[in-house]
Amino acid sequence: MRRWWLWGLGVLLLLLLASPFALRMALERGALTASLDAALERATGRAVTLGPIALRLSLPPQVTVQDVRVANLPGMQAPDFARIGRLEVTLALRALLDGRVDILELRLAEAELWLERDAAGVANWRFGGEGGGGAGTMPGLVRIESSRLHPPDGLPGPIGIESLTVRREGNLTLQGRIRLRDEVMRVEASLDAAAAARASLAGDGFRLGAEGRVAESLADPAWNLALTADVVSPARLMALLGSDAVLPALGPLTGTARLGPAGRLADLRVTAGASEPWAGLKLSQAVLSASALDQAMQLSLQGERGGVRLGAEFSLPPPLRAFTTSAPMPVTARMTAGPARLTARGAFTWSDPLGAAPFDVTLSAPQLAPLGRLLGFELPALRQVEAQGRLSRAGAAALRWDAARLQATGLAATGAITIGWGGRPNVQGSLQFANLDLGAALPAAPAPPRLPGRVIPDVPLPVAALRGFDATLDLTADRLEAAGLTWRGLRSRVTLAAGRLELADFAITSPGGSLGGRIGWDVAHTPPRATVALRSGGHGLDIAAIRRELGAGIGVQGPVEVALDLRGEGATTRALAASVSGALGLAMVEGRLSRAGMFQIGPDLTRILLMGRAPPEGVEIRCFALSFAAEAGLLRSEALLLESSAGRITGSLAVNLRNETLAAQLRPDLRVFGATMRAPVGIGGTLAAPRVGVEPGQALAQVVGDTVANRLWRSSTVEWLRGDTGEEDCPAQLRQARLGRAGREPAAAPTVIPLVPRELQAPVQEVFRGLGGLLGGRR
DSSP: OHHHHHHHHHHHHHHHHHHHHHHHHHHHTTTTHHHHHHHHHHHHSSOEEOOOEEEEOOSSOEEEEEEEEEEOOTTOSSSEEEEEEEEEEEEOHHHHHTTOOOEEEEEEEEEEEEOOBOTTOOBTTOOSBTTTTBOOOOOSEEEEEEEEEEOOTTSOOOEEEEEEEEEEESEEEEEEEEEETTEEEEEEEEEOTTOEEEEEEEETTEEEEEEEEOOSSTTSTTOEEEEEEEESOHHHHHHHTTOOOOOOOOOOEEEEEEEOGGGOEEEEEEEEOSEEEETTEEEEEEEEEEEETTSOEEEEEEEEETTEEEEEEEEEOOHHHHTTOOSOEEEEEEEEETTEEEEEEEEEOSSOTTTSSOEEEEEEEEESGGGHHHHTSOOOOOEEEEEEEEEEEOSTTEEEEEEEEEEETTEEEEEEEEEEOSSSOEEEEEEEEEEEEHHHHSOOOOOOOOOTTOOSOOOBOOTGGGTSOEEEEEEEEEEEEETTEEEEEEEEEEEEETTEEEEEEEEEEETTEEEEEEEEEEOSSSSOEEEEEEEEOTTOEEHHHHHHHHTOOOOEESEEEEEEEEEEEOSBHHHHHHHOEEEEEEEEEEEEEOHHHHHHTOHHHHHHHTTTOOOTTOEEEEEEEEEEEEETTEEEEEEEEEEETTEEEEEEEEEETTTTEEEEEEEEEEEETTEEEEOOEEEEEBSSSEEESOOHHHHHHHHHOHHHHHHHOOOOHHHHHHTOOOOOOHHHHHHHHTTTOOOOOOOOOOOOOTTSOGGGHHHHHHHHHHHHHHHTOOO
8 A cells, every 4th residue: 555655646747747748748839828828818918929938947937928919909090009029928827737828927028018099099909808808817916118109199208117016916017117209217007996097107307196996998988087296307307208398487387187987088278386587587476377288378477577577378279289280379468567557369389479460468556667677777757557469479589569559648659670689688660649648648756956056957867778688770750849949840760779879860740840850879888978969940049939939029030050069967957968969059140139138138238239229110030040069068258249230249158068158259330430349248156046247357267267258358449449359240150150151141231330320321321431531430
């Protein structure tokens, strides 16, 4: 009996030792290929084609299969679900001894897997059950290594699988490492018997998660997954996903959504934290939301720039369109900057937000100046601003405003403007003002403090406003209200470059006539430099018409020609006056000084100049010429002549604009017995308080100093007695007052003897000519 037991044990050991070799022989001869195919089909629910098979002698036994193909589901585009370079199958030994093939573990390497859905939305990665191709049973452990996964259309890929492990031990769990565009990510997932699911995908700087309930079919209403996302660098994630969208430098993102039946996403919301996407623009929060993928998105922004609070609301196309097309998409924007409101409607693309089509914009702002802090340069202090137009991109860093219409308190304008911010901000284009009331459009500046004895105000000039941007504008104005006058026909080519402002081809018409020339203001220089070169047009300015416009009395009638070519330095009006250099002149031919105008120059001076006689009908002016040469704030007359029906006045005048002192020596002429009789008049004091009757040399010493006074002024007693002063006649003085230009000259007039009635002029002149010859006077 014992011997038979030993023989039985020996045979059993022999069978155990020989069974692997027998199994290998069976596999190599294909005896178990059909059984193995069937086992794999049960595990996957798909038709499986096997290549060469080898057995590793181990417990439990392992079978290695080369070139395995797993068929796809009917209706899918790809012919195969998987192509596996090497498949390792771990088999249950006991089942093998019973003649069955049960798979304990699958290991895939060098595999290509294609994931897709058919027209009905059935996924080919569901094994067993609905859509699985059979009632397959998944092995307890599946490992995938060194493989690639091709996601469904619309998702980035392919995805490299470094290692992925799927376990079925009560709950279904998945863990592993995958790679997308050289970015390694960790993936984890779990699914319990009650269909409660949890999954996460984490990479460098981001984490995506899902939690909720799933079902066998996407159409099942039990689908309800809460999706979350935390992203440190949105731009990096977009590049990882293969998007070419150019995103601003947003802050960290958090996102939420809900995945429901049929794979429908709902309640999408993405929130960006604090960031500075553009220089100076600080966003405290940005929120993008949509109720579903096929519903319009809403984008809201909150932030500030230059101390101005900003808010914006954008209505965007649905995500299914916005993120899947490069065609222009409609957008509506409503923005606030403090109390200002801006509305824009147009089209955009992600790669070129302002280049797709113009935006129709409307701006409403109670104050315009605060908006300058948003743009980085000062804007005019306009009030109650309403603006419309079409806004489009013009170059890499510029916006063009076409069909522009601007209305504000005191102005109405149209035009086309291009605003650039690459490097220095710049403005180019044209503006046409139908009406521009400077007094109403700009807030009244506080009255400058007046110092006792001063006439010239000390008003600060807008230096800083011109240093922050460049401009080239063709400027016109049909009607301009300024300095109490209504001006018309303003036109000029305005250029501002690096702080140098120039109004070239400047022309404007006042109530009394036109002015034209050039104005310059260089605020890049320290101190700022100003240049003015203007001339009146035609025969000059009608001073009476200007005074009527101002509501003042009419003192002088007739055209006055104005010419000036001045320059100065300073940031205030008083500083400019104190440094002025150049020349200016006034010329009049055939005018009239009314009796009221005589007394406007002072009753004492009028009485002295006219020998106590102020004709009630006024004084006819044959010619008047006055010009100054200016140097560093000191003005000295080069022409001073008044020929009128009351006589002839010549002289010299000096004004110091630094301290506003003046000195004058006026010489009114009276022809008596053929000789020129003069009664010189000295004027001194200041512009605020002139004094008549002072000694001219002493007054001039207060203006320029004794040395200069002695050089400029001299005694004219001899010349006066002989009637030979060396003074030039009216045409020469007029040319001097016109700064060298020729012009209209007065008609020749007979010699008039003062204080002699007009009807006695002829006989008295004959008597004077005879007496004058005896005294050696002029004939």
